[in-house]
Amino acid sequence: MSSAARAGAENDIVSRVPDVSALTWALDAADYLADPGLAMALFMAVRLPQPLLLEGEAGVGKTEAAKALARVLDTPLLRLQCYEGIDAAEALYEWNYPRQLMAIRLAEATGEHRDEQSLFNRDYLMPRPLLAAIEHPGPRPAVLLIDELDRADDDFEAFTFELLAESAVTIPELGTIHAVHPPIVVLTSNRTRDLHDALKRRCLYHWIEYPSAQHTAEIVRRRVPRSGEPLTLGVAAAVSRLRSLDVEKPPGIAEAIDWVAALTLLGVESLDASSAKATLGSVLKNHDDVVLVRERGMPWLVGAEHG
Amino acid sequence: MSPPGARVVVEPAALAVALASTLHRAGMTVTPMQAGRFADALPLVLPRRRDQLYWTARIALVSEPSQLSLFDAVFAAVFDGMLDPADNRGDTAGPPPAGSEPRRRPVASQRRQVAGEADPSTSRPATAASRDRGAEQAPEQSVVPAVASPDERLRETAFADLEADEIAEMRRLVRRVVLATPRRRVRRTRANLRAGERVDLRRTLRRARRTGGEPVRLIHRRRRQHPRQLVLLCDVSGSMEPYTRVFLSLLQGAVCGGRAEAFVFATRLTRLTHQLALRDPDQALAEAAAKAPDWAGGTRLAESLRRFIDTHGRRGLARGAVVVILSDGWEHGEPHHLAEQMARLRRLAHRIVWVNPRRAAPGYAPVTGGMAAALPYCDAFVSGHTLAALDAVAAAISAGGPREQAQTQREQRAQAQREHAHRRDM
Ligand SMILES: Nc1ncnc2c1ncn2[C@@H]1O[C@H](COP(=O)(O)OP(=O)(O)O)[C@@H](O)[C@H]1O
Numbered sequence: 001m002s003s004a005a006r007a008g009a010e011n012d013i014v015s016r017v018p019d020v021s022a023l024t025w026a027l028d029a030a031d032y033l034a035d036p037g038l039a040m041a042l043f044m045a046v047r048l049p050q051p052l053l054l055e056g057e058a059g060v061g062k063t064e065a066a067k068a069l070a071r072v073l074d075t076p077l078l079r080l081q082c083y084e085g086i087d088a089a090e091a092l093y094e095w096n097y098p099r100q101l102m103a104i105r106l107a108e109a110t111g112e113h114r115d116e117q118s119l120f121n122r123d124y125l126m127p128r129p130l131l132a133a134i135e136h137p138g139p140r141p142a143v144l145l146i147d148e149l150d151r152a153d154d155d156f157e158a159f160t161f162e163l164l165a166e167s168a169v170t171i172p173e174l175g176t177i178h179a180v181h182p183p184i185v186v187l188t189s190n191r192t193r194d195l196h197d198a199l200k201r202r203c204l205y206h207w208i209e210y211p212s213a214q215h216t217a218e219i220v221r222r223r224v225p226r227s228g229e230p231l232t233l234g235v236a237a238a239v240s241r242l243r244s245l246d247v248e249k250p251p252g253i254a255e256a257i258d259w260v261a262a263l264t265l266l267g268v269e270s271l272d273a274s275s276a277k278a279t280l281g282s283v284l285k286n287h288d289d290v291v292l293v294r295e296r297g298m299p300w301l302v303g304a305e306h307g
Numbered sequence: 308m309s310p311p312g313a314r315v316v317v318e319p320a321a322l323a324v325a326l327a328s329t330l331h332r333a334g335m336t337v338t339p340m341q342a343g344r345f346a347d348a349l350p351l352v353l354p355r356r357r358d359q360l361y362w363t364a365r366i367a368l369v370s371e372p373s374q375l376s377l378f379d380a381v382f383a384a385v386f387d388g389m390l391d392p393a394d395n396r397g398d399t400a401g402p403p404p405a406g407s408e409p410r411r412r413p414v415a416s417q418r419r420q421v422a423g424e425a426d427p428s429t430s431r432p433a434t435a436a437s438r439d440r441g442a443e444q445a446p447e448q449s450v451v452p453a454v455a456s457p458d459e460r461l462r463e464t465a466f467a468d469l470e471a472d473e474i475a476e477m478r479r480l481v482r483r484v485v486l487a488t489p490r491r492r493v494r495r496t497r498a499n500l501r502a503g504e505r506v507d508l509r510r511t512l513r514r515a516r517r518t519g520g521e522p523v524r525l526i527h528r529r530r531r532q533h534p535r536q537l538v539l540l541c542d543v544s545g546s547m548e549p550y551t552r553v554f555l556s557l558l559q560g561a562v563c564g565g566r567a568e569a570f571v572f573a574t575r576l577t578r579l580t581h582q583l584a585l586r587d588p589d590q591a592l593a594e595a596a597a598k599a600p601d602w603a604g605g606t607r608l609a610e611s612l613r614r615f616i617d618t619h620g621r622r623g624l625a626r627g628a629v630v631v632i633l634s635d636g637w638e639h640g641e642p643h644h645l646a647e648q649m650a651r652l653r654r655l656a657h658r659i660v661w662v663n664p665r666r667a668a669p670g671y672a673p674v675t676g677g678m679a680a681a682l683p684y685c686d687a688f689v690s691g692h693t694l695a696a697l698d699a700v701a702a703a704i705s706a707g708g709p710r711e712q713a714q715t716q717r718e719q720r721a722q723a724q725r726e727h728a729h730r731r732d733m
């Protein structure tokens with residue numbers, strides 16, 4: 001892939017993403033409001049092209065960033081959701097075992113001879129996201145999202161690292177498949193554990209902070225169109241106050257969206273102590289957190305505490 | 308198009324070399340591949356503003372949140388404190404400070420302008436100007452000096468817990484920590500400031516070559532601001548012994564790499580700037596030890612500070628300077644004497660950073676007489692007990708935004724006062 005990096009991105013991609021600000025606008029049109037750092041990170045990932053590792057707390061918009069990028073490029077998003085115990089087969093490809101069995105039975109019934117090789121051809125191959133991304137026929141590269149890699153085990157991480165280096169997949173029965181349009185790769189991690197140094201240094205890297213209250217309010221207004229400015233600003237400020245407490249699960253943007261949606265449904269136009277109290281459960285999903293915040297007091301939460 | 312003079316004119320490879328090797332010397336691992344990607348990205352991004360350059364560099368070179376404070380400090384040092392690192396942060400903790408800039412999307416007029424600039428026929432690559440008189444070519448290979456990267460464990464080990472054979476390595480690493488002070492603020496708008504700054508890469512590279520191991524500082528064509536004086540006062544009394552050797556390497560790096568002034572004290576104050584400026588680090592430390600007869604004795608903090616202010620500080624060394632005190636604050640004298648001297652120093656210095664390795668101990672609270680009395684006068688209170696923790700020391704020294712400064716100052720004072728009150732109540 002390093003030779004690809006020298007050559008830069010394909011022409012079609014270059015004309016769609018001529019510069020950072022054009023990308024910022026295209027993302028905006030795809031309903032994703034990227035701050036300057038993230039816009040630059042996505043720009044570099046697309047134009048160099050190089051894999052990008054996005055890290056940040058849950059709910060800061062990592063997954064959505066990759067999805068929005070695929071919308072902007074008008075190309076498929078192939079998402080691999082990682083979990084503990086995920087293995088290469090689930091990520092790359094699997095043989096369609098039931099169909100292979102059926103083919104054997106059919107051959108037996110008709111007296112036809114089937115050698116083993118004929119059972120391991122494309123017809124029986126089920127591509128999983130990594131292979132699908134590599135095989136994507138174009139016209140533009142697919143966006144490959146390897147989501148929450150920190151949940152997978154070390155072995156799987158090492159496997160991912162190799163894939164990033166090669167941009168090709170070897171299937172013993174079929175040979176090596178090279179990407180015609182190497183995918184644009186976005187990896188994410190919630191940092192529940194550290195990824196390997198080698199992997200991190202192989203990637204472009206961006207740490208996404210919680211957005212400022214102003215920016216949070218803008219995002220929320222996009223997602224809950226009927227919400228008014230006083231409400232979204234009030235909620236955004238309250239959410240950032242919640243994060244300053246030692247809560248178990250600090251609210252992300254998704255929680256801010258849920259909260260505003262709940263308040264809007266109740267016809268609330270600006271956040272005050274009583275509406276906050278009634279809807280606290282929609283922003284804090286953990287019971288202990290709710291208790292903690294009740295103790296701190298609703299006036300504090302809505303910024304109405306004096307002195 | 309803006310006149311070429313208003314641009315930062317740099318050659319991508321040279322810029323990548325300069326920044327990557329400075330980061331490397333400061334203790335951050337940068338692989339040649341990362342440096343190469345940074346160089347590759349520059350002609351694509353064509354950074355026109357400091358923040359665009361910042362993001363390009365950060366995304367290519369940083370690979371860990373824990374590297375951010377060091378990266379920010381080095382970037383600010385290299386690019387003359389043009390960028391307040393706080394501007395790049397989102398909602399770090401709790402409500403944003405009042406008046407902080409909201410992130411705005413570009414307005415329509417900017418959008419038009421940007422579209423024009425994107426046209427390759429009208430936009431001039433930033434590299435063109437620097438290519439023509441090709442007297443000085445950037446080195447093509449080995450962009451990053453082959454320094455063993457400090458492994459993570461070493462980074463996180465308290466200096467006091469290092470094995471004998473690790474100390475030498477640590478001292479070598481610590482000598483490379485870049486301690487850069489903010490520039491003196493001049494009353495001038497940001498826009499003017501920007502226009503006056505241009506990186507003079509030829510001079511920069513020439514100097515980097517001449518000085519060999521010294522941190523690379525980009526030299527600017529028109530330098531209007533000077534960095535503030537850095538003064539380091541290091542406690543070498545018995546209680547600080549486990550930390551002294553490594554801290555002295557920090558002092559040494561600062562004296563050689565910048566123009567810092569270094570003093571040590573136990574029962575009396577000794578100026579060590581000249582001794583530490585010697586080339587051979589071990590010889591320097593030996594000379595330093597010889598010059599300070601009370602090495603590893605008791606502490607007389609207040610008296611040492613008084614001497615510093617009387618004999619050096621008032622004559623100009625401390626005026627507008629960033630003063631760093633490395634001490635556990637275990638004072639033999641009366642705390643109020645120390646408070647008096649701190650108040651005097653406060654009036655002279657731009658910023659006071661207190662580095663106390665004991666701060667890292669679990670359950671530590673600054674309640675010893677000396678420390679509690681001194682804290683209200685400090686702008687930052689950091690531990691500096693590991694290589695990783697020195698990042699925060701570097702950040703505290705380079706911090707300079709008036710807003711940020713006022714804020715930490717206020718917080719620290721409030722905290723110290725609470726603790727003071729608490730002790731009185733007991
Ligand atoms: N910058 C943004 N612009 C628009 N919507 C956003 C943005 N950031 C986050 N969101 C929304 O917030 C929610 C959480 O984002 P998500 O990408 O799932 O977070 P993460 O993957 O970091 O945990 C989603 O509903 C997403 O649409």
Ligand SMILES: [Mg+2]
Nearest residue numbers: 062063064147
């Ligand atoms: Mg996600």
